Amino acid sequence: xxxxxxxxxxxxxxxxxxxxxxxxxxxxxxxxxxxxxxxxxxxxxxxxxxxxxxxxxxxxxxxxxxxxxxxxxxxxxxxxxxxxxxxxxxxxxxxxxxxxxxxxxxxxxxxxxxxxxxxxxxxxxxxxxxxxxxxxxxxxxxxxxxxxxxxxxxxxxxxxxxxxxxxxxxxxxxxxxxxxxxxxxxxxxxxxxxxxxxxxxxxxxxxxxxxxxxxxxxxxxxxxxxxxxxxxxxxxxxxxxxxx
Amino acid sequence: xxxxxxxxxxxxxxxxxxxxxxxxxxxxxxxxxxxxxxxxxxxxxxxxxxxxxxxxxxxxxxxxxxxxxxxxxxxxxxxxxxxxxxxxxxxxxxxxxxxxxxxxxxxxxxxxxxxxxxxxxxxxxxxxxxxxxxxxxxxxxxxxxxxxxxxxxxxxxxxxxxxxxxxxxxxxxxxxxxxxxxxxxxxxxxxxxxxxxxxxxxxxxxxxxxxxxxxxxxxxxxxxxxxxxxxxxxxxxxxxxxxxxxxxxxxxxxxxxxxxxxxxxxxxxxxxxxxxxxxxxxxxxxxxxxxxxxxxxxxxxxxxxxxxxxxxxxxxxxxxxxxxxxxxxxxxxxxxxxxxxxxxxxxxxxxxxxxxxxxxxxxxxxxxxxxxxxxxxxxxxxxxxxxxxxxxxxxxxxxxxxxxxxxxxxxxxxxxxxxxxxxxxxxxxxxxxxxxxxxxxxxxxxxxxxxx
Numbered sequence: 300x301x302x303x304x305x306x307x308x309x310x311x312x313x314x315x316x317x318x319x320x321x322x323x324x325x326x327x328x329x330x331x332x333x334x335x336x337x338x339x340x341x342x343x344x345x346x347x348x349x350x351x352x353x354x355x356x357x358x359x360x361x362x363x364x365x366x367x368x369x370x371x372x373x374x375x376x377x378x379x380x381x382x383x384x385x386x387x388x389x390x391x392x393x394x395x396x397x398x399x400x401x402x403x404x405x406x407x408x409x410x411x412x413x414x415x416x417x418x419x420x421x422x423x424x425x426x427x428x429x430x431x432x433x434x435x436x437x438x439x440x441x442x443x444x445x446x447x448x449x450x451x452x453x454x455x456x457x458x459x460x461x462x463x464x465x466x467x468x469x470x471x472x473x474x475x476x477x478x479x480x481x482x483x484x485x486x487x488x489x490x491x492x493x494x495x496x497x498x499x500x501x502x503x504x505x506x507x508x509x510x511x512x513x514x515x516x517x518x519x520x521x522x523x524x525x526x527x528x529x530x531x532x533x534x535x536x537x538x539x540x541x542x543x
Numbered sequence: 544x545x546x547x548x549x550x551x552x553x554x555x556x557x558x559x560x561x562x563x564x565x566x567x568x569x570x571x572x573x574x575x576x577x578x579x580x581x582x583x584x585x586x587x588x589x590x591x592x593x594x595x596x597x598x599x600x601x602x603x604x605x606x607x608x609x610x611x612x613x614x615x616x617x618x619x620x621x622x623x624x625x626x627x628x629x630x631x632x633x634x635x636x637x638x639x640x641x642x643x644x645x646x647x648x649x650x651x652x653x654x655x656x657x658x659x660x661x662x663x664x665x666x667x668x669x670x671x672x673x674x675x676x677x678x679x680x681x682x683x684x685x686x687x688x689x690x691x692x693x694x695x696x697x698x699x700x701x702x703x704x705x706x707x708x709x710x711x712x713x714x715x716x717x718x719x720x721x722x723x724x725x726x727x728x729x730x731x732x733x734x735x736x737x738x739x740x741x742x743x744x745x746x747x748x749x750x751x752x753x754x755x756x757x758x759x760x761x762x763x764x765x766x767x768x769x770x771x772x773x774x775x776x777x778x779x780x781x782x783x784x785x786x787x788x789x790x791x792x793x794x795x796x797x798x799x800x801x802x803x804x805x806x807x808x809x810x811x812x813x814x815x816x817x818x819x820x821x822x823x824x825x826x827x828x829x830x831x832x833x834x835x836x837x838x839x840x841x842x843x844x845x846x847x848x849x850x851x852x853x854x855x856x857x858x859x860x861x862x863x864x865x866x867x868x869x870x871x872x873x874x875x876x877x878x879x880x881x882x883x884x885x886x887x888x889x890x891x892x893x894x895x896x897x898x899x900x901x902x903x904x905x906x907x908x909x910x911x912x913x914x915x916x917x918x919x920x921x922x923x924x925x926x927x928x929x930x931x932x933x934x935x936x937x938x939x940x941x942x943x944x945x946x947x948x949x950x951x952x953x954x955x956x957x958x959x960x961x962x963x964x965x966x967x968x969x970x971x972x973x974x975x976x977x978x979x980x981x982x983x984x985x986x987x988x989x990x991x992x993x994x995x
Contacts, residue, residue: 332657338653343682350913428908431960439684446653453652
């Protein structure tokens, strides 16, 4: 097949659609790239927290500008496609989902910036091994959830999207364990009160990342099925995680 | 090794670029392509038409002698199999070729999405004539370090193409860090006691006070003991480095465990740590190996488990004082347990060889995840301040690993900070065990009933 054939034998409208679909594909890849950046910040921030390394923490805080810029750029891209291409049905839902996802992902990265800022504030304070272990586990769970939500989006995988709520229960449990451990260790004066407050916030930040992932999952369900009922049904089981 | 790969890649890429160019010229002259602006969305079709596969590469040079055709397909095959990711672009930045390794990045998911973004950035630079390199540290999981570089191919002043190469430098980085840390640590471990001794001796020479002199000599002795321990461990290690044991002896792992427990039981009692044995085998567990070495290895693991059951703090910077004064009254006992389990696993199918599995689990402070794959390195310490208190040489786990490896086995560690660590040793069973299993006998296993 040569170039001459493709351009001359097909009506111009088809080529127009090709460009449109390429734009949609670029947008999807952009969202996945943004998601990958956000996912990377999770273990990075945790390492900064656990090693007490201030320059690592600062690096994560600085790198957040990249996430913000990319998110703004992608939002522009969404709006531009909507304005020019008049998308309908599934494609319209995809675009709206993308816009929602942008803020969920961008917010997740912000939460990790908060973790870094909190670890900066508790510089020089020692952590008990149990708390370190719980923080590492929460980080791993949060990272896993966000990655899975992106997988669900990329593969249009409704059942994975629907399972995120259940997977998030693990993270919620870790959050409760963490709060308990903070109380216990502060009570035994193994950590300082100011550190305990920061740690409780940090646990909350990880837990919120999980909630954002669950939200993404709900959006993906709507995007694929077009039904809010599934959405509501899914949300019912996890009222605490879906804050909408 | 990496250098050789890179050079090879450069050669191969050069050859392929040349072939691609020749192929393109041939087609253009054949009049199949009139003019194709690079921004056209169909440009990909055009690119793929020329170098979609090795067959295409071969076909495009079909007019040339058969030797060239073979060379082209071999080069294409070599490129495809390369462990480096290779992506070739034309002078306008349209992708012409991507080998199998680089294909993975195109899935644009997670770390791959970021790798693809890095490729785009360096290629953009190469298109205006810059040779750029970017290091990418991906936290994953899995954690990876990549080096992404792109350079323009020039024909006079004209940029005719761009080649981007992605190299996985995770292993190389790790090896580099291990080496530099080792050099730093070994000089530290050997110099510190010698330096201390020389200063102490100097002070002693000018000392008239008997009480001070006694204290100084005691400290010199202590440093000398530490030094000789380190040297002894280094000697053990170099002996183990010499290679595998000539496994002539058959040793019962159950009695190895009980002998190891005997060795550490005093320390365990002092620290208030219980040792529990969980042996699922009623008979002996026979492996080929030297009993002495195996007992030392197990005792070493037990000693660690006991030591690290007792330290409630981790202070990475070593600067903070425990809040509220002393953290533990001296007479207060820990109520910790160290569990040693012994079992035979596998052997259910013919491919799955049965092996002896021995694990030592503690409920201590655990190992931070970042250090988990490094603790078997020589002189590696998770926390320098703490290790000096507990008085190890920093070689114990290296010796254990080498011993296990010399016996044809493996050792793994699993740990969550604050919950404890589990070291699992797997050793191949002795052929004698298999004969034993076919004729079951009731043998004495003292280690099976708890503490010695």
